Amino acid sequence: MAITSNISAIKQYDPAATAKAAQDVTSTKDLTQNFLKMLTVQLQNQDPMNPTDTASMTTQLAQLNMVDGINKMNTSMGSLLSQIQSSDFINMSTTVGKYAMAPSSNINYDGSTPVNLAAKLASDASNVSATITNELGQKILEVDLGAANEGVVNFSWDGSDAAGNPVAAGMYKLLIASTTTDGKEEKPTAYVSSRVATIGKNGTAIEVNLADGRTLTPSEIAQWVA
Structure with a gap:
């Protein structure tokens, strides 16, 4: 029984594509999209006698989502810290002359x-x-x-x-x-x-x-x- 694969349809990183140079294809978002595509292909083409362990795949997806959430939280915390530092600097400027x-x-x-x-x-x-x-x-x-x-x-x-x-x-x-x-x-x-x-x-x-x-x-x- 022949098994066909659509893995070629997965988005690939092309270093020559200058129009996409600013995009980080190693970001959590891109990794998640690629993982979902690979998961879909694997499920469609798995051997019925030896099915893929979907539980482990789901665990990997959950881990990717968790990393994405942590990255977003770090970005938000960094922005908040920057605002607090700016506010502290402005407040301290009022002490000049005291x-x-x-x-x-x-x-x-x-x-x-x-x-x-x-x-x-x-x-x-x-x-x-x-x-x-x-x-x-x-x-x-x-x-x-x-x-x-x-x-x-x-x-x-x-x-x-x-x-x-x-x-x-x-x-x-x-x-x-x-x-x-x-x-x-x-x-x-x-x-x-x-x-x-x-x-x-x-x-x-x-x-x-x-x-x-x-x-x-x-x-x-x-x-x-x-």
């Missing part, structure tokens, strides 16, 4: 604008002190912040030294020390604020560029200061 508080011990004093500072305590303290030194390491000012609870303690420096005289513009360093309620000495994290100069992008990551030269990610900013 003051961001972030971890740092360096104060870039401009000679006139008071600087907002902070100390982050890991535990309750019976006493917290802040020391400001110049580039030579000489003490300019020491401030007793008193007792404070665990968390962020805010204060500001108006640019004066211990005698109340204004200091020159330049780089200064902030040192924080504390004594816990059980008598332990600690070095809390120092925070320094600076004006947001620009908002930029590094790939898909948003960068916050401060006037004092620091470049931060939004997650590094602990506070926004008016």
